[in-house]
Amino acid sequence: MSDAYKKAYEREKISRQSAEILLDEKTREVQANIDMIQQQFNDLRQQKKESDYLLSVARLSQNDLGLASIIKQYLLSTIGFLEAKVGRYTYLKDSVLVIGKALGVIGDLPKFSDAFYKTLYQQENRSTLKLSDIGCEEVNLVMDPLDIDRVAFIPIKCFGKTSTVCEIFLPKNTKFNAEMLEQCLVAGYQIGGMVEKSLNSKKLEMSYQEIKASNETIKKTQNQLVQSEKMASLGQLAAGVAHEINNPIGFVMSNVGTLKEYSEVLEGYVKLANSLSESIDSEDARALKEIDDDEDVAVMVNDIKSIVSDCSDGLKRVKDIVANLKSFARSDEEKNEPFNLNECIEKTLKVVWNELKYNVTLNRHFDNKIALVKGHEGQVGQVIMNMLVNAGQAMESPGEITLSTSQKNEWVILSIRDTGKGISKEVMDKIFDPFFTTKEVNEGTGLGLSISYGIIEKHGGNIQVNSKESEGTEFIITLPQSV
Numbered sequence: 001m002s003d004a005y006k007k008a009y010e011r012e013k014i015s016r017q018s019a020e021i022l023l024d025e026k027t028r029e030v031q032a033n034i035d036m037i038q039q040q041f042n043d044l045r046q047q048k049k050e051s052d053y054l055l056s057v058a059r060l061s062q063n064d065l066g067l068a069s070i071i072k073q074y075l076l077s078t079i080g081f082l083e084a085k086v087g088r089y090t091y092l093k094d095s096v097l098v099i100g101k102a103l104g105v106i107g108d109l110p111k112f113s114d115a116f117y118k119t120l121y122q123q124e125n126r127s128t129l130k131l132s133d134i135g136c137e138e139v140n141l142v143m144d145p146l147d148i149d150r151v152a153f154i155p156i157k158c159f160g161k162t163s164t165v166c167e168i169f170l171p172k173n174t175k176f177n178a179e180m181l182e183q184c185l186v187a188g189y190q191i192g193g194m195v196e197k198s199l200n201s202k203k204l205e206m207s208y209q210e211i212k213a214s215n216e217t218i219k220k221t222q223n224q225l226v227q228s229e230k231m232a233s234l235g236q237l238a239a240g241v242a243h244e245i246n247n248p249i250g251f252v253m254s255n256v257g258t259l260k261e262y263s264e265v266l267e268g269y270v271k272l273a274n275s276l277s278e279s280i281d282s283e284d285a286r287a288l289k290e291i292d293d294d295e296d297v298a299v300m301v302n303d304i305k306s307i308v309s310d311c312s313d314g315l316k317r318v319k320d321i322v323a324n325l326k327s328f329a330r331s332d333e334e335k336n337e338p339f340n341l342n343e344c345i346e347k348t349l350k351v352v353w354n355e356l357k358y359n360v361t362l363n364r365h366f367d368n369k370i371a372l373v374k375g376h377e378g379q380v381g382q383v384i385m386n387m388l389v390n391a392g393q394a395m396e397s398p399g400e401i402t403l404s405t406s407q408k409n410e411w412v413i414l415s416i417r418d419t420g421k422g423i424s425k426e427v428m429d430k431i432f433d434p435f436f437t438t439k440e441v442n443e444g445t446g447l448g449l450s451i452s453y454g455i456i457e458k459h460g461g462n463i464q465v466n467s468k469e470s471e472g473t474e475f476i477i478t479l480p481q482s483v
């Protein structure tokens with residue numbers, strides 16, 4: 001090898017060595033960068049896991065879940081977050097410990113000792129405990145094959161007290177650190193807030209229901225008061241009118257009776273006078289015959305008879321109405337006595353028919369075998385009257401009212417169906433409210449149905465309504481039969 005070549009070779013060797021050193025250095029730098037990026041990536045992944053976990057817990061408050069579901073969901077999220085195999089929660093119900101079902105790879109898990117739970121619920125700060133330190137053989141036996149050696153206890157505090165503790169069972173190889181436990185505790189704190197909120201809204205709901213119930217009672221009492229007041233004043237009015245009409249009717253009836261007797265005598269007398277005037281030829285007989293020819297006295301007497309009979313019929317009807325008014329007036333003092341609903345309807349119709357007859361055709365489908373109803377006949381009559389008047393007022397043109405009675409088990413049922421204008425959905429919600437009316441100021445007080453409702457309820461029955469606008473309405477009154 002020539003000297004020149006040797007020198008060149010040496011130079012080449014030195015520069016190659018320094019290039020190799022440089023390459024080594026660069027490789028180490030790149031490796032360090034890769035390690036750093038890998039570390040950052042792992043950190044980011046962990047951060048994402050944490051924020052996913054916290055987000056899933058925070059979302060629980062947005063759904064309308066019950067208490068048990070909130071805690072169960074929290075437990076499942078925490079088991080996932082800590083990569084645990086199994087978990088469960090325990091809680092205090094009226095100071096008694098309740099052990100929840102285990103969630104995860106096993107469903108059945110023995111409990112720790114009562115003494116352990118006692119300290120667990122009293123202790124303020126808790127973290128992870130080794131199973132061997134807790135020293136519960138039954139639990140250890142289950143956990144050993146699963147390679148689980150630690151439990152994280154996460155308390156959920158409600159109104160300042162630990163109300164629930166979640167137990168998360170961790171396997172030996174779990175990548176678990178204090179920071180993660182801290183996240184679980186923060187989430188547990190949030191859950192406590194949700195539980196408090198849910199309990200508060202439950203309490204709120206309960207007091208709302210209580211207020212609603214007492215409002216209903218007040219409304220019912222108000223209805224009854226209004227009803228008895230209206231009954232009392234209507235009763236007084238009816239009694240007064242009945243009394244006033246009764247006297248004149250009495251003497252007019254007695255006079256009409258006398259007139260009837262007189263007209264019969266008069267008829268015989270006229271017949272006899274006529275035949276006498278035919279058979280006798282005298283001045284007076286001719287004058288008598290002349291009067292009869294001019295005025296047709298026999299026909300006149302006949303007319304008098306039928307007029308008197310018509311008056312007598314009319315008076316009888318007036319007398320019936322007065323009698324019904326009187327029985328209606330007495331309804332307040334009435335005792336609870338069995339009565340026949342069909343008869344009660346007939347009596348009511350007599351009072352109210354006058355108001356309806358011009359516009360209404362009445363259909364009766366009465367079941368004659370219905371049992372007697374126990375209660376105040378006058379009051380039930382008042383209900384029927386209210387409904388008949390309402391039905392009549394709902395007719396804008398002539399229409400029909402169909403009254404049907406029937407028996408179903410121990411109940412007697414009356415349906416009052418009309419072909420009136422019907423009731424809209426908005427109005428339907430209010431028809432039983434006292435003072436609700438769709439009628440003109442002087443036409444309706446809006447008390448009819450609220451009073452009716454109170455009366456039927458007092459009788460142990462109920463009222464149902466079916467209606468279709470511009471087709472008609474049906475009120476169904478159900479009353480208990482008398483035993």
Ligand SMILES: Nc1ncnc2c1ncn2[C@@H]1O[C@H](COP(=O)(O)OP(=O)(O)OP(=O)(O)O)[C@@H](O)[C@H]1O
Pocket residue numbers: 386390391394418420421422423427431432436437438439443444445446447448449450473
């Ligand atoms: N058969 C019916 N058809 C259509 N609407 C009815 C019928 N019955 C009741 N209503 C509706 O229910 C409302 C309340 O009836 P309710 O009998 O309580 O009072 P009112 O008839 O208006 O007045 P009041 O009975 O005191 O004279 C009525 O104003 C009416 O709008």
Ligand SMILES: [Mg+2]
Pocket residue numbers: 386389390444447448449
């Ligand atoms: Mg009415």
